[in-house]
Amino acid sequence: MIDLVAQTFDLDLKKRGTKYYALCPFHEEEVPSFVIYEETSSYYCFGCHVSGSLRDLLLQSGVDSNLLNSISSLEPRRVSFSEEILEEVKEPPGDKILSDNFLLRRFGIKYIQTGVFAGRHLVPYFRNGVIFCYEARDFSSRLYPKVIALSGSKIRDTLWNLDNITRQEPLLLVEGVKDALFMISYGYSNVVSSSGAGLSEKQSRLLDQPGENLIIMYDGDPAGWLGTIEVILKFRNITPLVAGLPPQTDPASAGEVIVHDSINNAVIVDSNKAVIAMTRYKLFRRSIIFEELQPS
Numbered sequence: 001m002i003d004l005v006a007q008t009f010d011l012d013l014k015k016r017g018t019k020y021y022a023l024c025p026f027h028e029e030e031v032p033s034f035v036i037y038e039e040t041s042s043y044y045c046f047g048c049h050v051s052g053s054l055r056d057l058l059l060q061s062g063v064d065s066n067l068l069n070s071i072s073s074l075e076p077r078r079v080s081f082s083e084e085i086l087e088e089v090k091e092p093p094g095d096k097i098l099s100d101n102f103l104l105r106r107f108g109i110k111y112i113q114t115g116v117f118a119g120r121h122l123v124p125y126f127r128n129g130v131i132f133c134y135e136a137r138d139f140s141s142r143l144y145p146k147v148i149a150l151s152g153s154k155i156r157d158t159l160w161n162l163d164n165i166t167r168q169e170p171l172l173l174v175e176g177v178k179d180a181l182f183m184i185s186y187g188y189s190n191v192v193s194s195s196g197a198g199l200s201e202k203q204s205r206l207l208d209q210p211g212e213n214l215i216i217m218y219d220g221d222p223a224g225w226l227g228t229i230e231v232i233l234k235f236r237n238i239t240p241l242v243a244g245l246p247p248q249t250d251p252a253s254a255g256e257v258i259v260h261d262s263i264n265n266a267v268i269v270d271s272n273k274a275v276i277a278m279t280r281y282k283l284f285r286r287s288i289i290f291e292e293l294q295p296s
Contacts, residue, residue: 001041001054001068003149008061012200026050062144066116103181107161112136119143123177125155126163133158135195139178147176147195156200159192159207166190170213172263173231173240175224179217179251186256188263197227204234212238215266217259220245222281225288229274241266242293269293 002020006013011022014032024034024045033047036054044051055068104110108124108131120136120143133154138146149155160177172191174180180193194203197218207214216231218224228242243262245254254262273293280286 001058002036002038003155004058004063004068004145005036005043005054007145007147007149007196008058008063010196012198014201024048024050064144103185107181109177117148120148123160125158125160127158129163135177137177155195157202159194159203161192162206164189165192167209167212170215171207172243173207173214173216173218174251175218175227176250179219182252183217183259186251186259188259194231197223198230199234201234204231208235208237210237214238214240215243215263216240217243217245217251217262219250220247220254222288224250226278226281229269229278229288229293232269232271232274239268242269 002013005011009025011025011034013020013022013036018038020036020038021032022034023029023032024047026045027048029047034043034045036043041054042052043054043057058068059065104121110122112118112120112122117136119140120138123135123137124131125133125135134150135155136148136150161180165171169190172183172188174183174191174193175197176195177193180191183191199207216228218228232240232242243266245251245262246258251259270293277288277293281288
């Protein structure tokens with residue numbers, strides 16, 4: 001339930017004991033005052049004083065009640081969550097989103113045909129050769145929520161495909177697993193997915209390694225650009241390149257030729273200009289234009 005709240009409201013949760021802290025999604029603030037209480041599945045903001053149960057919060061946000069019932073019944077088991085749905089997984093009968101079923105099998109991705117997660121793909125995350133966590137992901141973008149973490153908050157503790165990368169080569173960072181799969185199909189195998197725009201602190205530490213040659217290619221929409229800027233500002237040991245995509249496109253919709261050109265023309269973003277652009281967007285909803293982020 002907590003993971004679903006974080007995904008629905010795009011919260012970067014910090015756990016302290018049995019409590020989770022984040023910036024409040026209901027008002028502007030710089031210091032986190034929004035608290036989720038794990039033991040009671042409730043929330044309270046010390047800034048604007050909103051409060052209630054996580055279930056009611058999700059229902060009010062449009063999350064299906066049947067989905068919440070299923071999560072509630074399975075949540076105490078946490079990791080065995082994934083064991084249960086594995087029994088419902090079969091090979092997809094001809095995948096329309098990613099036609100290369102061999103590519104899906106290569107990474108252990110399978111299609112869920114029955115149950116509350118039907119229509120999504122079961123995506124395993126590996127660490128040191130063994131499965132670390134799972135997510136149920138809708139590659140078609142027809143279901144809500146599109147991504148459901150099935151192993152607690154572990155998804156934001158790692159990066160998809162991290163086990164298969166080579167540190168000595170340029171490394172691509174994309175938003176979603178679908179983006180990463182398309183990049184691999186284009187011939188870019190040294191790629192990881194952050195499972196959303198932006199990095200958690202743990203994900204950031206995995207990439208912020210001296211000598212890392214990182215190229216960020218997030219979606220060409222406001223969320224993607226804000227995520228790109230926030231990622232850049234988190235790094236202390238590296239200066240990543242940014243490969244900008246055309247507005248409202250991602251690696252899948254942009255196509256191989258545009259993706260290739262964007263990578264070849266990746267540039268360093270001026271951090272000062274990035275902060276200004278992010279502030280203008282948040283205050284005035286002024287579009288973030290890639291060319292304006294480049295050094296003079």
